[in-house]
Amino acid sequence: VTFDHFEILRAIGKGSFGKVCVVQKTDTKKMYAMKYMNKQKCVERNEVRNVLKELQIMQGLEHPFLVNLWYSFQDEEDMFMVVDLLLGGDLRYHLQQNVRFQEGAVKLFICELGLALDYLQSRHIIHRSARLQSQACCLSGHVHITDFNIATTLTKDSPVTTIAGTKPYMAPEMFSSTKPTSYSFAVDWWSLGVTAYELLRSRRPFPVRSSAAPGDIARLLRTAAVPFPAAWAPGMVALLRKLLKLNPQKRFSQLKDIQSFPYLSDVNWDAVLQKRITPEFIPMKGRLNCDPAFELEEMILESKPLHKKKKRLAKKEKDTSRSNSSQASHLQKHLEMLQRDFIVFNREKARPHHDTIQETVTESGGPHREDNQNSSL
Incomplete structure (x- = not known):
């Protein structure tokens, strides 16, 4: 080709x-x-x-x-x-167009991106660029991770210490004020928490500037309190708090963490994976x-x-x-x-006999088809 x-x-x-x-x-x-x-x-x-x-x-x-x-x-x-x-455009574009994402839309985004991060984790890959510009929608409204330009592979023999990413979305453990500190998959789950918060509130949870020095960012993240609007669902707030834990050991950083969380207990994960859930946010067609x-x-x-x-x-x-x-x-x-x-x-x-996207067959359902969607998680 x-x-x-x-x-x-x-x-x-x-x-x-x-x-x-x-x-x-x-x-x-x-x-x-x-x-x-x-x-x-x-x-x-x-x-x-x-x-x-x-x-x-x-x-x-x-x-x-x-x-x-x-x-x-x-x-x-x-x-x-x-x-x-x-x-469908990236999520940053839609925020700039004054789209107001509702709780249900962001809840599905968290589930879809959580499945993607779990898959990357199974391949020993840290994405390191999970920002709104790197999350794009298809015309049906399902979100996808893009841009693997700074992704890296984590192995036991080669710990990752490089400061890489977009600073407002980078986890605290990436900003060591003294010496390079190794980090793991938990940094991508922190970024998921930042993007989910930003979609709901149209602003980030921490006032981190891209021009700030790593040491200043580390101090800010240690001391700043994240404001959660009173109107937000308690379950969503509790989930975001888990994703935004400063200590990566206490942070939600695996799919099983969010799957077992009460707020997401009603989610049909097979249906999410097969794109059988109709997103609440659907990009405008014809533009x-x-x-x-x-x-x-x-x-x-x-x-x-x-x-x-x-x-x-x-x-x-x-x-x-x-x-x-x-x-x-x-x-x-x-x-x-x-x-x-x-x-x-x-x-x-x-893989010559494969469809455009891999068909995922599970015990509870057949292969994914876009036109077989239902409307609830």
């Missing part, structure tokens, strides 16, 4: 060195999101290792509440990742649930727009002139290493 197998429809998002487009595979007519990352920018910003690690992690994952990788490939300019398309400026930027401001790639690469092949400077030679060496180390992936070839 190559770039030529897809039709580019429109741009829907961007990162520091990559962008995301809606694409259609020309033979199957299936729609996907295509993330493309400029190789030279990745090398210059020392991001190659993160990109390759993200690819390696995503190849081994498939779950109903993750954005799943379908294809990865490269050309001279870019690396491409083709993933599930979620047209683009993202910033429309991305499309304008790609067409007008981007120096190497994707829709002109074929002409550009054809012209580049004819141009045999090369720079002999040592800087260009150094860059070329790194680009050649990236070309060699890049991981090509095709999920259809890896």
Whole structure:
């Protein structure tokens, strides 16, 4: 599978060195999101290792509440990742559009994201980026974890100590004021508590700024009291308190913790996993649930727009002139290493008889079908 197998429809998002487009595979007519990352920018910003690690992690994952990788490939300019398309928009976007999430919607989000975190935990993966921008909805309203750019694998032999993530969503144990402290899966459950609180209140539980120093954040988290509005359901407040425990040993940090909690005792977990629960929040259909400026930027401001790639690469092949400077030679060496180390992936070839999302069969129900939903947890 190559770039030529897809039709580019429109741009829907961007990162520091990559962008995301809606694409259609020309033979199957299936729609996907295509993330493309400029190789030279990745090398210059020392991001190659993160990109390759993200690819390696995503190849081994498939779950109903993750954005799943379908294809990865490269050309001279870019690396491409083709993933599930979620047209419902990320949760940050909806908060910015003044959506007010009700308790029932957030309760289902907690369950769906809890199942996703449990799956990642079973694969020894810490996500470390569980923020609202990394949680996106399909058009049916089910939430999915996206963005594995800073995810890491935890093993007994290699403890994780790196400070990585978006500071307002990072757990206290990641901000050691003296020396690096190892942390575990509990950091993702803390982030779940922060995002659930923010969805309910449109503000975060702690006034942590992204520019704050780690030591200052550690002191703030130790001393700040989280305000819970009196109108909130006592069960939801109690659950959030468990997710926002400063001590990771006392924090809810496994699926069984929330499954056994009284507030969630009425949840049919098989139905949640099979997406048979109708979400209370359903994104508006017939509109683009993202910033429309991305499309304008790609067409007008981007120096190497994707829709002109074929002409550009054809012209580049004819141009045999090369720079002999040592800087260009150094860059070329790194680009050649990236070309060699890049991981090509095709999920259809890896598992040819599999549907778009894995069918999950449990004792109490059959495989997931979107049109077989009921309205209660």
